[in-house]
Amino acid sequence: MPLALVSAMAAVQQVQAADEFIARDIRVDGLVRLTQQNVLALLPINSGDRVNDPAIADSIRALYASNLFDDIQASNQDGVLVFKVIERPVISKINFKGNKLIPKEALADGLKKMGLAEGEVLKKSALQTLETELEQQYAQQGRYDADIKVEQVAQPNNRVELNINFNEGKPAKVFDINIIGNTVFKEDDIKQAFAVKESGWLSVISRNDRYAREKMSASLESLRALYLNKGYINFDINSSNLNLSEDKKHIFIEVSVNEGEQFKFGETKFLGDALYKTEDLQALQIYKDGTTYSQEKVNAVKQLLLRKYGNAGYYYAEVNVVPEINNETHIVDLNYYINPGQQVTVRRINFTGNTKTADEVLRREMRQMEGALASNEKIDLSKVRLERTGFFSKVDVKPVRVPNLPDQMDLNIDVEEQHSGTSTLAVGYSQNGGITFQAGLSQTNFMGTGNRVSIDLSRSETQDYYNLSVTDPYFTIDGVSRGYNMYYRKTKLNDDYNVNNYVTDSIGGGVTFGYPIDENQNISAGLNIDQTKVTTGAYVSTYVRDYLKAHGGKTIGTSTYCDGEWKALDKDKPDDLSCVDTAGNVKDLTAFDSEFEGKFLTYNLNLGWSYNTLNRPIFPTNGTSHRVNAEIALPGSDVEYQKVTYDAQTYFPLGRDFVLRGYGKLGYGNDLPFYKNFYAGGFGSVRGYDNSTLGPKYPGVTYNERKTKDYDPEEVGGNALVQFGTELALPVPFKGDWARQIRPVIFAEGAQVFDTDCSTATGDLYLDGSKTPINAKQYCKDNNDFDFGNMRYSVGVGFTWITMIGPLSLSYAFPLNDKPGDETKNIQFEIGRTF
Secondary structure, eight states: OHHHHHHHHHHHHTOSOOSOEEOSEEEEESOSSSOHHHHHTTOSOOTTOEEOHHHHHHHHHHHHHTTOEEEEEEEEETTEEEEEEEEOOEEEEEEEESOSSSOHHHHHHHHHHTTOSTTSBOOHHHHHHHHHHHHHHHHHTTOTTOEEEEEEEEETTTEEEEEEEEEOOOOOEEEEEEEESOOSSOHHHHHHHOSSOOOOTTHHHHOTTBOOHHHHHHHHHHHHHHHHTTTOTTOEEEEEEEEEOTTSOEEEEEEEEEOOOOOEEEEEEEEESOOSOHHHHHTTOOSOTTSBOOHHHHHHHHHHHHHHHHHTTOTTOEEEEEEEEETTTTEEEEEEEEEOOOOOEEEEEEEESOSSSOHHHHHTTOSSOTTSBOOHHHHHHHHHHHHHTSSEEEEEEEEEEETTEEEEEEEEEEEEEOOOEEEEEEEEEETTTEEEEEEEEEESSGGGSOOEEEEEEEEESSEEEEEEEEEETTSSTTOOEEEEEEEEEEEOOOTTTOSSSEEEEEEEEEEEEEEESSSSEEEEEEEEEEEEEEEEOTTOBHHHHHHHHHTTOEEEEEEEEOSSEEEESOTTOTTOEEEEOTTSOBOOOEEEEEEEEEEEEEEEEEEEEEEEOOSOSSSOOSEEEEEEEEEEEOTTSSSOOEEEEEEEEEEEEEETTEEEEEEEEEEEEESOOGGGOBOOSSTTSOTTBOTTOOSOEEOBHHHHHHTOOOSSOEEOOBSEEEEEEEEEEOOOSSOSGGGGGEEEEEEEEEEEEEOSOOOSOOSEEOOSSSOOOEEHHHHHHHHTSOOGGGOEEEEEEEEEEEETTEEEEEEEEEESSOOTTOOBOSEEEEESOOO
8 A cells, every 4th residue: 555655646647637627538558358237336536526646646556556557657748647558367277396394275275365376367466475485384394495486477358377486495403402400300301302303314214303383382281281290390591592403404402491390299179160069079189299290180180170170061161270379388279260151952963974884883883862961971972983084084073052042052973974885896916825716895884774795706726615604783773783604615725825735615604793881891692503524635744634533534535555565576667666574575555544524513513701801993003902702512513622712902091192902812712623624824923933823733544544754734723823923003104185095014923723622633654754653642732732832932123004805914933932833924914804
């Protein structure tokens, strides 16, 4: 406006007629894009009006106020009032080049708010403001050498194209942090509390030495909290200075502090309209009178009070803490002034973002009900339950007050749906199954109903597998679940891939019911019928043979060997060998049973108990999970056994997106069939050792009958399992929604399986080729009984990536105590399991 006034006065002075005159016409020269009618409509005067200096000044001001012109001059040409103008150009296009830190969409929105957008009139002053503002934004991120230039390219019809060129520079690094005035804490302790760090060798990875204004503000707040939590309530930061090197690459930080004296807690009072007895509120006081003052504990008590009132319906209660500081006695008395306000009921619960999931699927997880008093606890629990479904990548709950109704509120819940299943039609390869052909559909939120449906059809070098399972988690309104499953599995003997030298062909199905005890506990019971046929190869282990023979199995193949020496009796026929004894007499070949078959029909009762407080099903960051499962073969089955498994895991957030996980699994079985044994090694057990290769091993029947050494004895598993481990989940160094689908970890784990029964193995074993027999039961007790000294351990790194076809896991592990005979494998991968 001041510029417009000066321009208007200058233009008035150029009017040829110094005296007033009647404007017989008004004309505007210099128009390119605008029309005469557009401009004349902006003027406060018309043809035939008396024109003087004030009227001309008002007209010029009106034209400048339209923001359509860069320059305006007025003159009197024989009674015609002429305005000579220079139009501002229109922005035809805005181009961004070199911007990596600020997205194009964010830049476009910011420019639009400044009036810089395609189709808008260009304001040169806005360009100058733009360059300055952007450079200040980069300076706040420590990029002091950033440079922003705006290039204007003229276009026909008074249009202009803007090219905004970014040189974002490099963030300055903090070279030195100097603390002045500290005596209570060492300088290193203070620097440790800072969010911004001095440059060091770890900074190459963590980049914590990159300066940013937000990080500096957070550092000063952390410094203040460090002192306040140790009782220095009068602590003050005198100054915090920032010095930049000439090349703008290094920053020197100097912070001066005044520590003051240490204070202790004095008397605590709960004042205002407390509603509760003083004793009830004092139970929330987590500090004792006379102990060192801590602002952190004061804030915690305030939050506990707000939560207590919020759970009782006083959702908008207010708690103000007023300290009374006695600088002579160094005592702080605290007064908690409580204003509970009105009790608030939830009027409506509104869901948005659920384009696929049915509204009732979300509502049945809600513990906060419409028409009920609002409760912090129930609202938080509702959010957790929605997250635990695994259907949503984000759940955002926003309480909103109802206008003109102070005792009511609405809950607006915005969800972001994620892939809840996969459909597969693929040809793949795995380390333990060879080439695999697979087709399947797996949906944990089938058709948005919340039901779990899985159909799997796969064929590989080792197995054909067909499975159909359906689970309704809300078979009843109370949350009782019901699930069905049917399966058929046919395995094939393959020397290149099979761990064991036998196959199991199974067909079966079952039904399972689950019952929720409370929000975190669930029990389940199910009945399953299974028909399993076991068929062995010629090199099956003696362990499997002994079990089959003891449980109604039959021989389906025999082999022979020479219990003597192969020798050519005719010198003219050196290739015509005969089996002869030590005296040189020809003897018959010795025959033995080498291949076996068994069939087992079982009626299984499956019982389970689970306790789960994990905050989400995939990549949790907090909570604990416990599961106990019991499998019992009922009377009338061909084999009767009992099998119990317990596994647990717990997550601890460590800050800065680090998560510590501890996990373990225990298993025990009584009279287990060998095909129900526990196995160890590989993913889900102890990485670095090949899948299912640890534990008891027995020689093949063919080798044992020939009394020769089996250099590759068969892993048969055991009836007892011990495994445990710990992982540190690392933050992903890049951003974006897809980054939430990746979790890298560092791990250490151990596992082993044992045979504490030793009832299956019978007869003699020939292990070393010396033809010296070893009693099989004694061999089992000496080598396979429970002994922590036989545990195997490994350390390594890995990551899991949630892909469209399921979780893809890759690890590199280093075995710590592998022994001769162990099969190790450093690099392992798997699809379908998360860490």
